[in-house]
Amino acid sequence: MATALLHGDIDAAFGRVHPPLPARLAHRRVRLEPVDAVLSKDHPLAAEPALQPDQLRDSTLWAPGALDRLDFLHQFADRFGIQNTATSVNLGVAHFLAQVAGEPRSFSLVPADVPLPEVPGLRSVPLVNPTPLYAWSLLWCTGNGHPKLNGFAATCAEEAG
Template sequence: MDLDTVRTFVAAADAGQFQEAAAELAVTQQAVSKRIAALERKLGVRLFSRTARGVALTIDGQAFLPHAREMVRVAERAVASVRTGRRPLRVDVIASRGAASGLMRGFHRSHPDIDLDVLMLLEIEAAVAAIRSGAIDASFRAVAAPGCPLPEDIESVRVLDEPLQLLTGPGHALAGARSVTVAQLAGHRIWMPGLVPGAEWTAYYDDLVAEFGLTIEATGPNFGSDALLDTVADTPALATFMGGDTRLIWPAGHGLRLIPVTDPTPVYPHSLLWHRDNPHPALATLRAHLATTAAGHGASGTGAAGSWTPGWAR
């Protein structure tokens, strides 16, 4: 059923005259008459009868009117749901406890009037595909990893350089250190079961290993951060890397230690990705917000003095 004919029927029913309905719809009176006639043929009933003052609804027209109004309302809601600025801004943060989630919480605190949908996508390929299809508006990623160039229609900007810290249990040989250099980590087993082939963070840690001769193990299933913390707390031979802006809570009895890594400090480069033709006004607001905070997060895009990022991130 053609929606324009239904909308024309509602306008004529409200106005009681085809001429007034035509003026409201910015069409000719003849167009209104043709639309009503087409709708009556479609339904097989007469919807209006002629009166001295214009037109009046027939019994069938009165029965059809509330349903016609609902059809128009549903169509208007459908359009509003995708109209620029009327739907929530949809952003992928990868994980709920990571640095990107913290950036979005800060944005929400600064702009509580902007509706947000926060999603968590694992693979960068899925995130880029969702951006290109319009399923999401933006994603936080470490971009330009070897073999993973961004499509030409995807824009990116560096928004956060997150320093890595060493997380150990109380029995680890480095547990008492106030800080450790990268060189001091050589020979220690660093366990990171969340590294999966093809992920941008796996490319990052592969380069870290190659650059400094570290030992990073990704063996065993990834049962999540809680299981990782339990294992590190109970196993003196294991440590792990933890982002400085990652939010984790562990039992006080674990006795876990977070130790800064220096000379140089490995930093994980977070970037915001979006489609260059995305018109959502809240996306521009998010980018402006992140631009004001990026300097404080050291997101220069070139690597601050005393820090390290892979060459592809610079």
Template sequence: MDLDLDLALVRSFVVTAEEMHFRRAAERIGITQQAISQRVRRLESQLGAALFHRGPRSVELTDAGQRFLGPARDVLAAARAAAEAVRPPVPHPLRVDVVDGRLAPLHLVRALLEEDPALPVNLSMRQALHASLPALVRGEIDCAFGRVHPDAGIPPEATSRLVRLEPVCALLPRTHPLADRDRLTMADLRQTGIWMPHYGQESEWNAFVRQLAEEFGLSLTLSGPALSEEHFVELLWEHGEMACPGGADVSYSYSPDIRCLPLVEPRPVYPWSLVWLRQHRHPLVQRMIGLARAAATEWLACDPSRDWLPGPDRALLGVFEGTPG
């Protein structure tokens, strides 16, 4: 029996099988949970077999679903190959995940575009490196920024390069007792304590701040998520005399109520790396690496006597033994 399978339905099934969760699958595709559930049911109707066991909080593949998954992936791969075969021979845009549009990685992308404003670049913002690595392996993006360390889960087919050591600053409301200082020390933070917004799942930044707090004996408080810049300012006021760690490359000029003070004794630095697949490197990846190398004196400045990185980062990157390669 011949079936005219709808590729959108097949992809919805494959993504749900990979996520084992309808909501996460819907977010990955960019549709609603109701829409992806309807797509899967339409596919099951066409095939005449249930593909998932649906529980109140989870889903599992049925025997039929397990048998269908491999061929379904082959169908999608064949469709991609067929489309590529007839596309005009122009380079596809550099698809890069910058974590968030306010953070340090965007500075490197901007430098690339300032060099050649006509370059085709598509940005995504998955909020953490661990969220972008599966997309990198699937070929949905060409590279991703994030904190690379021994426990980052970098796949063996990927490689990375350190591109930025971003100083960490302390964010305070303008009425804070220490807001008139020109810098704060770790000893100051032991007196005030620190806080940070938490978004329901651990990120590389969350882990970094936790390690910072543990290393220097800082009291750490987690708030709910900051839903907007205005909401962040409200949370800053609510947390009284505590300081919020932030990246020095981020602009806080949207609010006159925020004081951004450098941290010293020691100066924490957050390591940003660019990650890509060894065998499928987009030509523009090399150009970004070149820009980072040219700016290394400023972007990778590190003094072992005054700067701090968590142990896993030091061990992997060799920052305290010389300039990273």
């Protein structure tokens, strides 16, 4: 995404900002999105109405790629003492969630507001106390002359509150 912005292939993008940001890029946080834990219906905590993140300490965090390349999941594991992790090849969300559903001691994190595909044996449980928030930002190149970019950024900021 940063490369496409810097090359002028796109005018703006939504994503997670990882420092250091290239000098020509600017960003504005536009959403803090809560995440839920998704786990197998056979997971020992699957029947809980909500979970505190540290309750997952003895479970395996399943990631759709190398954890060192997935900043949010990596930080979650570090912050809440998740020692066991597993990774897979990202072949799409349905495939990924089916893998999680098939492992009774594993879990992953998904945006709370996104409808999940129908995956048998999967349960989504809200995380509370604290509720982890995924930060989405609008990114653009400074000095971008697109006539609608300023209005778009203002609308995003207004919607974000």
